[in-house]
Amino acid sequence: MFKxxxxxxxxxxxxxxxxxxxxxxxxxxxLPCGLNGGFSWVVYRIxxxxxxxxxxxxxxxxxxLTTMSRALAVHFKAPTVIFLYGGVFTLVPGAGIYAxxxxxxxxxxxxxxxxxxxxxKTAVAxxxxxxxxxxxxxxxxxxGKHYLATxxxxxxxxxx
Amino acid sequence: xxxxxxxxxxxDLTVDVGEIIIANGGEIFRAHETMLRMAKYFQLGNFxxxxxxxxxxxxxxxxxxxxxxxxxxxxxxxxDLSRVEAVNTLSRNLERDAFSVQExxxxxxxxxxQGTSKDWLKILAAGVSCGAFGYxxxxxxxxxxxxxxxxxxxYLVSLKVLDRLHFPRMMDTIICAALSAGCCAxxxxxxxxxxxxxxxxxxIFPLVPGISFTNGVxxxxxxxxxxxxxxLTDAVITATGTAIGVGIVLTLL
Numbered sequence: 021m022f023k024x025x026x027x028x029x030x031x032x033x034x035x036x037x038x039x040x041x042x043x044x045x046x047x048x049x050x051l052p053c054g055l056n057g058g059f060s061w062v063v064y065r066i067x068x069x070x071x072x073x074x075x076x077x078x079x080x081x082x083x084x085l086t087t088m089s090r091a092l093a094v095h096f097k098a099p100t101v102i103f104l105y106g107g108v109f110t111l112v113p114g115a116g117i118y119a120x121x122x123x124x125x126x127x128x129x130x131x132x133x134x135x136x137x138x139x140x141k142t143a144v145a146x147x148x149x150x151x152x153x154x155x156x157x158x159x160x161x162x163x164g165k166h167y168l169a170t171x172x173x174x175x176x177x178x179x180x
Numbered sequence: 181x182x183x184x185x186x187x188x189x190x191x192d193l194t195v196d197v198g199e200i201i202i203a204n205g206g207e208i209f210r211a212h213e214t215m216l217r218m219a220k221y222f223q224l225g226n227f228x229x230x231x232x233x234x235x236x237x238x239x240x241x242x243x244x245x246x247x248x249x250x251x252x253x254x255x256x257x258x259x260d261l262s263r264v265e266a267v268n269t270l271s272r273n274l275e276r277d278a279f280s281v282q283e284x285x286x287x288x289x290x291x292x293x294q295g296t297s298k299d300w301l302k303i304l305a306a307g308v309s310c311g312a313f314g315y316x317x318x319x320x321x322x323x324x325x326x327x328x329x330x331x332x333x334x335y336l337v338s339l340k341v342l343d344r345l346h347f348p349r350m351m352d353t354i355i356c357a358a359l360s361a362g363c364c365a366x367x368x369x370x371x372x373x374x375x376x377x378x379x380x381x382x383x384i385f386p387l388v389p390g391i392s393f394t395n396g397v398x399x400x401x402x403x404x405x406x407x408x409x410x411x412l413t414d415a416v417i418t419a420t421g422t423a424i425g426v427g428i429v430l431t432l433l
Contacts, residue, residue: 038309
């Protein structure tokens, strides 16, 4: 597995940087974005190697990715989404969308719906991973020390 | 500038800032927070705003008695995160820098004028990403090379041709997906690549609605149900379009 990871991780990093460029991230964030995507891929592969099912592995990777994005956001004093958007492409069910198309057009409709259900599972796993990560209190990441505000402070501002 | 125009300009600036953030892929709460910060700095009275994925509704009180409101439609277009970051930083430093209204206007114009990534860089990045993800999703090196070439062509056509034709978004997606799959099929026919399936998976990666999906989920978790549904619907439509585009080519083969 380590041999595979040695090739795959750099590719995940490159792919994530590629998407970061497409989304107009400023060049100083390219490397952290890429490393974040690579990190999420490593978590995914290790989870799979531990015999976890694909949705659970995706959940773990999404959780790790989002948590790391939040930490990076604090460190670089930049919006979290900058680090999240590129990295999430290591997890999104691109292959699933293809499989749906393939099965619905060439295979059986039943199989098409089964692959669609699998794709939805992956999507829900990513959603939960992101959601759970956002439940970690902001203080854990040291928001208080920085000038960056959070959702809570937005509410505070609006009540003034 | 007399007082009336000054207030109007301040109001416009505040809404512009929110628009830049949501049109370029920022979160709703960030747009909200940034607009509130601007309004506070400009001392706009009774400022309140409701923001959706594709629209902003704002109202302020002028001289404490007349209400003025602005409704802004924003299209969900090209994502440019550096703009979100720049506007965000600008609003945070307002108190410290004490900019005048004109200065803020100039800065915002500068932010919207800049595109962070050049077109050729984007095309290069799209192709390389296609190759990289093609390999990650079980392709061979040859498959990912073919996916890379298809990705270059697809993104080039998308940026240089489709962006000028203004087709409906769904048609853009279908055409791009069909083009990627078509290029892969052609390359496969010419002898490049081992497995057509893996080539196409790599080549359609830039079309996968990762941002709408991630953002939509974030919105739903953050009690922004309407925006979440708008974005998830967008994601489903894009994914369907991709599947249709690929499916058409596969059927024709």
